[in-house]
Structures are given as C-alpha cells and as structure tokens.
Amino acid sequence: MLRIPALCALFALAPLASALELKPLAVYRSGFSGGTEIVNVQASSMRVIVSNSAEGLVDILKLDPAGDLSRIARHALVEKGTGEITSAIFHPSDDLFAICVRDRDGLKNGRVEFRAAADGALLGSVEIGVWPDSLAFSPTGDFVVVANEGEGYVRDGDGFRSGEGSISLIDLRQGVASATHTLIQLPDLAGVAGTTQSEHKRLLERVIDGEEMKIPFGTSPEHIEPEYVTFSPDGAQAYVSLQENNAIAVVDVLQGKLAKVFGVGTVRHAADIEDDGAYAANGELFALREPDALSVSADGRYLLTADEGDTDPKIAKTKAGLPSGGGRTISVFAADSGELLGDTGGQLDQMAAKAGVYPDGRSPNKGSEPEGVVSFDAFGKRLAVATLERADALALIDLQQPAQPKVLQVVGAGEGAGSGDLAPEGLSHVEHEGRHFLVTGLEKSGNVALFELVE
Known part of the structure; x- marks a missing residue:
C-alpha cells in the first residue's frame, strides 16, 4: 500500500484553472x-x-x-473457462452485490x-x-438494468453471425x-438521425x-451493441449507451419498455492525429462520438457521455472523408430531449x-x-470526472456552463502514467461527510487508485 506523501511524487499534475484539485490518496494492489x-462504492x-x-473473482475493499x-x-465466483464477470455493483443499501456473467x-x-x-x-x-x-441498480435498489452487448461473433458460411444486443x-x-426479468429488444436503427449508418462503412475488430x-x-x-447503463436520479429512466451504434437508448423503468433511441x-x-513523438493539435478530428460510459448530473438535467470510440478509424483515411471512431470528448446532452448542448x-x-x-x-486512433465518467455536485459546483484509458489519467471537468464544459485538471492515475500500462477504466464517486472520493480500477496493472477532490 502506497500513501501520501510518497504517493504524491508518482503523479503528474496539469496546471489548475481552478481551486479544485484531484489528489491521490492510496493504491490498492490486488496481487x-x-x-x-x-x-463501485456503497456509500452507506x-x-x-x-x-x-x-x-x-471480486474483491471487497474498505x-x-x-x-x-x-x-x-475476496470471493472467487466464476471458474476459468466457464464464463466471465463483466461488471459488479453494490446494492445501494443492502448487504449484497450483483455481478453480470457472460x-x-x-x-x-x-x-x-x-x-x-x-x-x-x-x-x-x-x-x-x-x-x-x-x-x-436503480437509486432505491428496486430495479437492475443490464446492457447485453451481444458482441460475440461466430463464422456462418462465408459470413459471420452475432447474438442480438438487448437490454434486461x-x-x-x-x-x-x-x-x-423483462428482455427489452432493440429496433433496427436504419435512418435514425445521428446513429451509425451503412454509409459510414464501419468495421469492427473482433476475435x-x-x-x-x-x-x-x-x-x-x-x-x-449496448455498452453501459446509468439511471436518472429519480430512477424513472435508465440510459444505455449503444457505443458502436453511436446512440443512446432510454428505458422507461416503471413501464418496462424502450422509450426512445437517439x-x-x-x-x-482540433486534434493531434499524427504519431510523430510530440503533441501538436494541428489537424482536424472528424469522428462519430461512440460513447462508452454515461452519467447523469445530480439534478437530473444533463446526460454526459465518455466518447471513447470503437469502430475502425482506418476507414476514415479513404478519399470518401468518412468519420473516424471516437470523439475524444466528454459530451453534454439534455437528459429529457437528447439535445446536444x-x-x-x-x-x-x-x-x-x-x-x-x-x-x-494513439494520435491516429482515439x-x-x-x-x-461520473457527474456530481461538490463545493457548490456541478462537476464531472472522467478516466482517460490510454493516457493512464483522470480528468476533472467543470460543468457550470453545460454548453462549454471546461477541463480543469488531468492527473496521472499512478506510477508510470502515460505509458499505457495502467488503463483506468471503471470509475466511482462517493461523498462522505462532505468529502468527495473517486475510485478507479486500473485494468492493466491489477491496481485500484483512490483520489479525493479538494479545494
């Protein structure tokens, strides 16, 4: 276990445009x-x-x-070769957790x-x-919503076959x-504005x-391919990212049905799109957002997307001028209408x-x-924190002006940040007695990092 002050020397901090700062506290090493x-953190x-x-397996930490x-x-739950734990989450208040297993x-x-x-x-x-x-889990723990990605492919004659994506x-x-259990099936998205269409000529890399x-x-x-789930603060809606489809599905929880897809x-x-050993944002990125994680602001008004990308961006290098994959952005939408802000x-x-x-x-690719991404209110401000998987870092974002979200800080997630050896992925926020903590899983290192947001 590494703790401050020794840990602080391991993290690179960007200059701050605000008094707020993400500070590293500890690293848990899984072995x-x-x-x-x-x-995921259970606040209670x-x-x-x-x-x-x-x-x-899953580890339970304090x-x-x-x-x-x-x-x-530590609970060993799935025997190797029989399946895979793809997500885990605590019940909001009860002494239990849920996992999904493919x-x-x-x-x-x-x-x-x-x-x-x-x-x-x-x-x-x-x-x-x-x-x-x-x-x-919904905020009260009465419902669970699952994104069933259905991304497994098998050969089928001269082509391929995949399971259908759905929402549970x-x-x-x-x-x-x-x-x-209710299985919510998803419609064909042909012609749905702003989604991935056949004319985009996308390719997926699959094994x-x-x-x-x-x-x-x-x-x-x-x-x-449904990817990630989050609930509105009142639990009435669940939002599900359809990453490769460049879309969001909205579920009416009490009615048990799909409300809409947008x-x-x-x-x-401006972006750095050349691998030349230095950062220079002298190119233009034109890309489908292709969001992964989602979060809803504490007041329920705004939906945030972490625009990671997944489809093959090499197709964008053709003369057709097609968009690449991944916006490299955090985007803000009106939660009720889906309007981009x-x-x-x-x-x-x-x-x-x-x-x-x-x-x-990674300049040519995402x-x-x-x-x-998580969104929360702290110190009188509407904020978000995002994980940057390839930069091995976390980003602190001011959402006071939703039409102009401002990145306040980027902080490395541990020793060797920027090497690609950490890969922060899952992210959870918890407030405790007025203090705000962020926990992130570092997929490639086997570690978990703890931060606190301070003034």
Missing part, C-alpha cells in the same frame, strides 16, 4: 498483473467492490477516509447473480440476454428470490476462432499533454480515449 476493471458502508474479469484502501474479502459461448444468454457481500453466497440468479457487459430489466420489488477479424457493421439488432452525432475539433472539444488531449501523460502513439 494480479491485471484485470481490475469495474469498481464505504465498501468498494472490484471485479477481476481475468480471475473470475475505503478509509483517512486515505486507505484495504481488502476485507457465458463462454458468445451466443448464449448470460446471467445476473445476486450475492451476499460478507461471504459471496449466492442469493439468486436471473438469466438475461447475450453477452452482458454492464449493469446498474430486473424487478426486485418483491425481493431477490422473487426477481422477475473469431482465435483470429482477429474486421467485421462489416450494420444497423440491424444483431449489430446493436443518435449522438459527430465531433469536429456542448462537449470538451480537444481539451482532454491538450490537458493530458500539459500533464506529460498524452499517448502520442487519443487519450475517455472511457468512464
């Missing part, structure tokens, strides 16, 4: 070389759940406000397991859709043992029978460069790569 991907107990997809992360339990057969249904936090005992299991990738809604109002292949991507349900469009901003433009990469962690080798 594994990687796989610490998804994290200050416990952190960390999934390790490679090892088939977050000590004094500046420590320590393991209090089957080893990429075309078979996955499941959600509800387990006791103390010993990992199975409390209930619900079969859901194909290849689940993310899940979330699990009703827990009668308790875990009596949970009921089939051990071989990396590039798969043509369309608009039909088998090509819809496209998130493209970005144009603003985005961070080239600020994330720019601030990463000032902090000395910009990954220039840059710093924003992956996770």
Whole structure:
C-alpha cells in the first residue's frame, strides 16, 4: 500500500484553472498483473467492490477516509473457462452485490447473480440476454438494468453471425428470490438521425476462432451493441449507451419498455492525429462520438457521455472523408430531449499533454480515449470526472456552463502514467461527510487508485 506523501511524487499534475484539485490518496494492489476493471462504492458502508474479469473473482475493499484502501474479502465466483464477470455493483443499501456473467459461448444468454457481500453466497440468479457487459441498480435498489452487448461473433458460411444486443430489466420489488426479468429488444436503427449508418462503412475488430477479424457493421439488432447503463436520479429512466451504434437508448423503468433511441452525432475539433513523438493539435478530428460510459448530473438535467470510440478509424483515411471512431470528448446532452448542448472539444488531449501523460502513439486512433465518467455536485459546483484509458489519467471537468464544459485538471492515475500500462477504466464517486472520493480500477496493472477532490 502506497500513501501520501510518497504517493504524491508518482503523479503528474496539469496546471489548475481552478481551486479544485484531484489528489491521490492510496493504491490498492490486488496481487494480479491485471484485470481490475469495474469498481463501485456503497456509500452507506464505504465498501468498494472490484471485479477481476481475468480471475473470475471480486474483491471487497474498505475505503478509509483517512486515505486507505484495504481488502476485507475476496470471493472467487466464476471458474476459468466457464464464463466471465463483466461488471459488479453494490446494492445501494443492502448487504449484497450483483455481478453480470457472460457465458463462454458468445451466443448464449448470460446471467445476473445476486450475492451476499460478507461471504459471496449466492442469493439468486436471473438469466438475461447475450453477452452482458454492464449493469446498474436503480437509486432505491428496486430495479437492475443490464446492457447485453451481444458482441460475440461466430463464422456462418462465408459470413459471420452475432447474438442480438438487448437490454434486461430486473424487478426486485418483491425481493431477490422473487426477481422477475423483462428482455427489452432493440429496433433496427436504419435512418435514425445521428446513429451509425451503412454509409459510414464501419468495421469492427473482433476475435473469431482465435483470429482477429474486421467485421462489416450494420444497423440491424444483431449489430446493436449496448455498452453501459446509468439511471436518472429519480430512477424513472435508465440510459444505455449503444457505443458502436453511436446512440443512446432510454428505458422507461416503471413501464418496462424502450422509450426512445437517439443518435449522438459527430465531433469536429482540433486534434493531434499524427504519431510523430510530440503533441501538436494541428489537424482536424472528424469522428462519430461512440460513447462508452454515461452519467447523469445530480439534478437530473444533463446526460454526459465518455466518447471513447470503437469502430475502425482506418476507414476514415479513404478519399470518401468518412468519420473516424471516437470523439475524444466528454459530451453534454439534455437528459429529457437528447439535445446536444456542448462537449470538451480537444481539451482532454491538450490537458493530458500539459500533464506529460498524452499517448502520442494513439494520435491516429482515439487519443487519450475517455472511457468512464461520473457527474456530481461538490463545493457548490456541478462537476464531472472522467478516466482517460490510454493516457493512464483522470480528468476533472467543470460543468457550470453545460454548453462549454471546461477541463480543469488531468492527473496521472499512478506510477508510470502515460505509458499505457495502467488503463483506468471503471470509475466511482462517493461523498462522505462532505468529502468527495473517486475510485478507479486500473485494468492493466491489477491496481485500484483512490483520489479525493479538494479545494
């Protein structure tokens, strides 16, 4: 365990345009070389759940406000070769957590397991859709929504076949043992404004029978890939990113149905698009946003997207002038209408460069790569924090003017930030007695980093 002041020397900080600052507090080391991907904090107990997809287990940590992360339990839940834990989350108040597990057969249904936090005992299991990738509890814990990505591909004659993407809604109002499941199917997105269309000529990189292949991507349900789930503060809506489809699905939770799907469009901003050993934003990025994580502001008015990207950007180098994949931005939408209000433009990469962690080798392909995002109010301001997977860093963002979000700081997520060896992915925020903590899973290092937002 590393703690301040020794830890502070390991982090590179960008110059601040605000009195607010993300400060490193501690690093938890799992003992594994990687796989610490998804994290979630239960505010009532200050416990952190960390999934390790490679090892088939979850760790339960204690977050000590004094500046420590320590393991209090480890639960081995999925035997290697039988499936994969893709996400884990604490119930908002009860002494249990949920995981989603994808089957080893990429075309078979996955499941959600509800387990006791103390010993990992199975409390209930619900079969859901194909290849689940993310899940979330509603704020009261009455519902769980799962993004079933369905991204597994198999050969089918001269072509390929994939499971259909879908959304699972699990009703827990009668308790875990009596949970009921509704599978929400998604429509063909042909003609839906702002979404990925056939004329974009997208390609996906997928591994089939051990071989990396590039798969043509369309608009039909088998090509819809739900990625991440978040709820509105009142729990009435769930928002699900359809990353490769460049869209957001909105679920009416109480009605148990799809309310709408809206496209998130493209970005144009100055960017470094050349791998030449130095940061220089002298090119123009034209790209589909392709959002990964989502977050809703504390007042429920704004929906934020982390515009990571996934489809093959090499197609953009053709003379057709097609958009590349990944906006390299945090974008702000009106939560009720889906109207775009603003985005961070080239600020994330720019601030990463000032902090000395910009990954220039990724300049032709998604840059710093924003992956996770959380939004919250603190110290009288509306804020967000994002993980920058390829820059090995976190970004602090001021949302006081939603049409002009401002990146205040980029801070390295640990020793060696900027090398690509950390890969912060999952991100969780918790407020405790007026203090604000951020926890992130560093997928490539096997570590978990703890930060505090301070004035």
